[in-house]
Amino acid sequence: MSWIPAILAIVLVGWFVLTYNALVRLRNLFRNAWHQIDVQLRRRYDLIPNLVEVVKDYMSYEQETLTRVIEARGAAISAKGAAEQGKAENALTESLKSLFAVVERYPELKANQNVASLQEELTATENKISFARQFYNDSVMTYNNKIQSLPSNLIASVFDFSPAEYFEVGEESRAVPKADLR
Amino acid sequence: MICPGCGTANHPDAAYCNLCQKSFFPTGVSRFAGEATGGSPGPAAPVLRPVPMLSFYEAASRNVRMSRLLFLALFATFLAVGGGIGSAYGNVGYGVALALILYAILASTAYFTGSSLVLSIHGAREADPAIHRKLRNVVEEMSIASGIPMPRVYVMESRGMNAFAAGRRPEEALVAVTTGLLERVNREELQGVIAHEMAHIKSRDTLYNICAAVLVGSIALLADMFLRGAPFRGRGRSGGGGRGNAAFLVLGFFLAILAPIAAKILQMSISRQREYHADAVGAQFTRNPLGLAAALRKISQTGAEVPGENRGTQHLFIVNPLRHFGDDASALLSTHPSTALRIQRLNAMAGIAPAAVGS
Numbered sequence: 001m002s003w004i005p006a007i008l009a010i011v012l013v014g015w016f017v018l019t020y021n022a023l024v025r026l027r028n029l030f031r032n033a034w035h036q037i038d039v040q041l042r043r044r045y046d047l048i049p050n051l052v053e054v055v056k057d058y059m060s061y062e063q064e065t066l067t068r069v070i071e072a073r074g075a076a077i078s079a080k081g082a083a084e085q086g087k088a089e090n091a092l093t094e095s096l097k098s099l100f101a102v103v104e105r106y107p108e109l110k111a112n113q114n115v116a117s118l119q120e121e122l123t124a125t126e127n128k129i130s131f132a133r134q135f136y137n138d139s140v141m142t143y144n145n146k147i148q149s150l151p152s153n154l155i156a157s158v159f160d161f162s163p164a165e166y167f168e169v170g171e172e173s174r175a176v177p178k179a180d181l182r
Numbered sequence: 183m184i185c186p187g188c189g190t191a192n193h194p195d196a197a198y199c200n201l202c203q204k205s206f207f208p209t210g211v212s213r214f215a216g217e218a219t220g221g222s223p224g225p226a227a228p229v230l231r232p233v234p235m236l237s238f239y240e241a242a243s244r245n246v247r248m249s250r251l252l253f254l255a256l257f258a259t260f261l262a263v264g265g266g267i268g269s270a271y272g273n274v275g276y277g278v279a280l281a282l283i284l285y286a287i288l289a290s291t292a293y294f295t296g297s298s299l300v301l302s303i304h305g306a307r308e309a310d311p312a313i314h315r316k317l318r319n320v321v322e323e324m325s326i327a328s329g330i331p332m333p334r335v336y337v338m339e340s341r342g343m344n345a346f347a348a349g350r351r352p353e354e355a356l357v358a359v360t361t362g363l364l365e366r367v368n369r370e371e372l373q374g375v376i377a378h379e380m381a382h383i384k385s386r387d388t389l390y391n392i393c394a395a396v397l398v399g400s401i402a403l404l405a406d407m408f409l410r411g412a413p414f415r416g417r418g419r420s421g422g423g424g425r426g427n428a429a430f431l432v433l434g435f436f437l438a439i440l441a442p443i444a445a446k447i448l449q450m451s452i453s454r455q456r457e458y459h460a461d462a463v464g465a466q467f468t469r470n471p472l473g474l475a476a477a478l479r480k481i482s483q484t485g486a487e488v489p490g491e492n493r494g495t496q497h498l499f500i501v502n503p504l505r506h507f508g509d510d511a512s513a514l515l516s517t518h519p520s521t522a523l524r525i526q527r528l529n530a531m532a533g534i535a536p537a538a539v540g541s
Binding site: 029033036040117120121123124127128131132134135138139 | 315316319320322323324326327328329369466467469
């Protein structure tokens with residue numbers, strides 16, 4: 001019965017290769033998901049100047065709201081570190097919400113085709129940012145499940161696959177009631 | 183909502199009373215478009231039994247288990263028919279081999295017939311980014327939430343509210359929605375509908391459907407071959423087969439007639455499981471089961487007709503365009519679960535329906 005060890009060895013090697021590759025795939029998936037969030041944040045930075053350009057002529061009395069949006073955008077772009085960046089992005093989201101609340105008060109602005117389409121783009125981008133974060137967290141969960149459950153945790157611990165961290169929303173943004181941008 | 187039967191206060195979106203289980207859909211007026219309003223009796227409203235309170239993760243993995251089991255049963259039926267024919271001719275192995283070869287031929291034909299056919303049948307045009315910007319944005323949002331590539335987006339000109347997804351692999355997938363749907367749903371509901379379609383794409387339900395349909399087709403073909411071939415085989419032998427052989431032939435006939443029906447029933451219950459599954463996975467993408475529930479309610483009130491609707495493609499749609507909404511939920515041969523039941527399960531995912539009696 002000399003073939004029994006041989007078959008066992010083949011099965012073991014096959015299991016090792018499959019599991020290792022699955023771990024690598026899952027790790028790359030959540031890392032890529034993280035960069036997708038950045039892509040959407042970048043898109044929001046790019047959209048804001050257009051919006052400001054369109055609405056500023058109408059909103060002569062609301063310069064303060066506009067300046068807040070522009071400043072928040074600048075702060076978000078130059079923020080360093082995950083915590084600071086998270087805070088700055090939340091501030092930007094809030095400033096945009098108040099801008100849209102102001103737009104609601106100007107009938108000629110609401111009727112403007114450019115404003116409507118920019119509003120749609122920004123709403124979509126806000127959604128994409130949160131869905132990208134959600135997908136990042138979902139990928140982290142799948143990855144963490146894999147590296148912590150038997151038997152794949154054996155390979156994960158040998159090859160140093162460490163648990164990934166979830167994206168967390170800060171306490172301050174949890175307290176803010178969700179304004180409806182739809 | 184206050185229950186008219188027992189006066190209990192319920193959640194505003196509840197489909198039926200928490201206490202006495204009375205359905206809140208008015209019974210005198212038409213519950214759904216498509217049924218005649220007024221006096222016509224119409225089919226009885228489906229009785230809603232309480233469903234287990236499952237999160238979308240649990241609901242989805244339960245549906246996966248169910249559909250795997252059903253698929254296995256279907257495949258076993260297929261092999262049994264092949265083996266049965268083989269044994270009638272004296273060799274089980276040959277029968278099974280014949281069945282598998284037949285399956286391979288039919289499956290590859292089905293696999294390489296692209297989705298372009300479906301599009302042209304239903305008159306779907308590629309969505310214009312300038313006009314359907316919101317639709318394209320919602321699809322992109324859902325492709326981000328589901329982690330699959332952005333599918334092609336199509337629009338069908340129709341008053342009815344419906345949508346479908348096609349494509350064997352996520353990389354070549356497409357979704358199509360009717361103009362009637364676009365006009366009547368808000369962004370949240372549209373997200374729910376698109377998420378359901380993306381869930382079909384992500385779990386490769388088109389492939390699932392092809393495999394199931396081909397199995398059913400092969401079983402029917404094999405049974406037919408047996409029914410046509412068996413009498414000649416009996417005549418070929420010189421009389422001596424005797425009583426045992428005759429009994430076997432009767433049994434064979436019996437099985438050959440029953441097997442295709444059983445296979446069809448299995449295929450349809452797989453299809454219904456895949457719908458529940460797509461509802462649950464879609465809820466995972468949006469984190470908002472009530473969006474799809476609201477869309478389904480609107481669809482059931484407005485009607486789901488699409489251009490070029492036919493029996494061949496009915497299973498693709500989010501709501502079966504041919505079926506009457508009042509049809510019994512457990513109807514063995516329907517492609518979709520009843521809309522009321524789907525809404526009930528979605529509500530359960532959001533924690534609205536009453537807790538289950540057992541699970």
